[in-house]
Amino acid sequence: MNGVNDPPLFIKDIKPGLKNLNVVFIVLEIGRVTKTKDGHEVRSCKVADKTGSITISVWDEIGSLIQPGDIIRLTRGYASMWKGCLTLYTGRGGELQKIGEFCMVYSEVPNFSEPNPDYRGQQNKG
């Protein structure tokens, strides 16, 4: 199992369907808030590590606390396709924890959340 003490997974290794992810990243952009039907606030944030960037969907008030430049550890996350894009989520019992800011080297490309034809089939199946 992927626990807190395991070395974090690189963003490049995140594939749709993976669970129990432990990832450390720096926040680059925070998207606009959208509201779900049952009143949850959802933000799409662009985050990156040295292997590339990905979009993470952050739910509820923790999204309003995150700032660009924050370095965050995600525990028990999972990845899946949303609207054709690979997206990272916080899973049940998982959390986002700020562990620093600014001082992390990242690479914005490749952006693994860009629409990817390879995954289209999988999404349809799922």
Place this chain on the structure above:
Amino acid sequence: MSLECGAHAMLGLAFETGVAFFLILTFQVCKGPPQHEEICLGLFTLVLTEPAQAQKCYRDLALVSRDGMNIVLNKINQILMEKYLKLQDTCRTQLVWLVRELVKSGVLGADGVCMTFMKQIAGGDVTAKNIWLAESVLDILTEQREWVLKSSILIAMAVYTYLRLIVDHHGTAQLQALRQKEVDFCISLLRERFMECLMIGRDLVRLLQNVARIPEFELLWKDIIHNPQALSPQFTGILQLLQSRTSRKFLACRLTPDMETKLLFMTSRVRFGQQKRYQDWFQRQYLSTPDSQSLRCDLIRYICGVVHPSNEVLSSDILPRWAIIGWLLTTCTSNVAASNAKLALFYDWLFFSPDKDSIMNIEPAILVMHHSMKPHPAITATLLDFMCRIIPNFYPPLEGHVRQGVFSSLNHIVEKRVLAHLAPLFDNPKLDKELRAMLREKFPEFCSSPSPPVEVKIEEPVSMEMDNHMSDKDESCYDNAEAAFSDDEEDLNSKGKKREFRFHPIKETVVEEPVDITPYLDQLDESLRDKVLQLQKGSDTEAQCEVMQEIVDQVLEEDFDSEQLSVLASCLQELFKAHFRGEVLPEEITEDGHKAHATPEAPWESLPNLCQMQEDNSSFSLLLDLLSELYQKQPKIGYHLLYYLRASKAAAGKMNLYESFAQATQLGDLHTCLMMDMKACQEDDVRLLCHLTPSIYTEFPDETLRSGELLNMIVAVIDSAQLQELVCHVMMGNLVMFRKDSVLNILIQSLDWETFEQYCAWQLFLAHNIPLETIIPILQHLKYKEHPEALSCLLLQLRREKPSEEMVKMVLSRPCHPDDQFTTSILRHWCMKHDELLAEHIKSLLIKNNSLPRKRQSLRSSSSKLAQLTLEQILEHLDNLRLNLTNTKQNFFSQTPILQALQHVQASCDEAHKMKFSDLFSLAEEYEDSSTKPPKSRRKAALSSPRSRKNATQPPNAEEESGSSSASEEEDTKPKPTKRKRKGSSAVGSDSD
């Protein structure tokens, strides 16, 4: 904090048991070092978290500590350096309290903690918490001054810290009070312990320059310059200080640990080209408020003096120091901050000596000039200009030394091959002729190049001899930011070798790379993609324009997917990058300002469409959206659009399109958009800025006429020829830059600008036909020493005017100061030209201001209020005028209105004033004798020369002064008629008593 102390819990439990508790502690402590540490940290934790128990815990801590509190001191330092920002308010308060206690008990090492504490005070930050910290630490230092005096390093560090902070503290009463405390503190240390302060080095002078206008520091400056031995027998003068390099610990102490960590990270880990977001984040946190402008100098000094990357870093693709400096310079928003920043950048040049100073300190300035030549020639120009002008202007008596310093710097730079030749930099066609002429005149030996001058090559010869020196530095891991920086000593030892292999290929500046737009292309519709590809391949502009037109047509088609706009904009932006590099303005402009040549500028070829459209048309807004997308990616589009609308015939009279454009951008409003665009234009192309100025002011009067910011933008960069051009535009009626209702405000704003900028503002004002009376109230803001530009301009204008009563009143309202000759100058001039008119006005003002309440006020708080006209003031000015006219044939003071008024005033004056102005009043004496007799004209004739008589009465006057001064107080209470008589009779010298 994570304090791993098991004792903590036990302490909490056993807390109330008093003596027993203390015995347990002592017993535990005796068991061994681990227990001792646990107990100390446990008590320390309680002090921080339990204010009510702090006193008692501290007492216990002092008693059980076996190591002179060392463990606790270390922990405090660690918390301050690593966690201070995370501490809650209570904890911070307790920490201050604890440090105060440590200082009170004179614990060895408490000075170190105090210095770490001072480091937490952020420069350029006037938020409540930061002010609280500054004040709390200052209070400790002031209360325990005797203790402070025992540590020379603490003295120097405290002076450096608070001298710097004074600059931030102004405005509100609270800040003003804090500032006064800081001033008193610094002054007392500087005066008593100047030798200790000397160890700071030349940056002490830099900080003292910034506070030189504060009266206490003005006096200190006088001593530094004229009487250095008074400060310390070993102090030989300012040169001594300026020649000593500032020790790094002082430069570093003005950055908080967080700022330091982030800057070091940028200079040791971030790759060149990847810095944008880091810069944004840093700017958001530390440089976004007006108060934070002052922090830039600290950062620049830190980068020049402290951040000295290892050779591995220097030869890698890590963000170079000059790029950070360039960023700090380009984002300066105020001119004062910009010129301070330039000074900070060049500070080590001015008295550079190769033996004592390091090449690393002067390198950033030359490299930022070198590398900015292509992308931002304006930056290079302003820095070169600064470098020339600072030589005579830094401190005229030391001009020779400064020249020598700058020369040594340049020599050293060439010697160490930072740049192989300076000629490509100094004699570059991108610089304007005047600047090049000035550079040739000042630095002839650096301007002649061995080969014919070519443009600066951006790609440098790559890392020669790299292998020779790879091993002579030991930093194996520049991952650890701190390891990348050498000590002073080490730096001095290695600097001789350092330079040979400075250069590495630099990514961003490689210009002629084919543009890669493939990632965008994939996202475009097929037909659109084809056209964009055509556009990319097309070499001649005409064909490109056609394709562009087709693209625009397609965008306007009904089924166009507006989500593609952004992608399309990205493509266009990339493809047209080259358009935005050079200057827009053709060499020659035709008379009507329209483009003389027909070079199409592709993105704008869509605009004729825009110009012909109705504004409610949906295609219209679609095109605006496209422009706005482009604008987001290429801000230069803004001023290019302004130019296009100004220059293109197709767009004639359509300037208001810009307003629609501004509203369609993310900025969303005309004013912001216009200001940003003009700013961008100012940075890129001054000629274009001047060219646009008339139409901007004409088309958008509401945005421009009230904007001191815009005017400053213009006058900050124009030269005298461009000024002349603008003045002519004004006089020919093409340009209106000032309006009655806002001009005063703008001129007041201009008082903070640099000299040439102020003169420009005044010249432009004078070119307009605005009555001088509109701006006379500015006089209340002008100080003789601080505002020479405005005062002399105003003086020269006033002399052309017939004095009105309002003018005379304003002029007389200036506080009297022996050095301030403004009022006397203008009064004298008016005396010569309009003596009767002036006399009438003065009479009326004297009589109006002669009422009692005013007089009382004037007695109590003479000249304390700036604009208040008091009787005393008028009399003082008149007396000065009288003295000035003494040796002329001017009869101003023999005019009836003046004599009447003087008499009138004298009658109600108290004794002290009568005496003070006895010479003045004596002029009216004889007139007084006959004032009751009707025919005044006869009198006037008899008074032909009051001066001669005044001289005759002087001896008795002097006697009377010494004789009656003690009596003057009781005289005040006597009825007036008596006084008047006494005064009158004594003035002629009779001894009526």
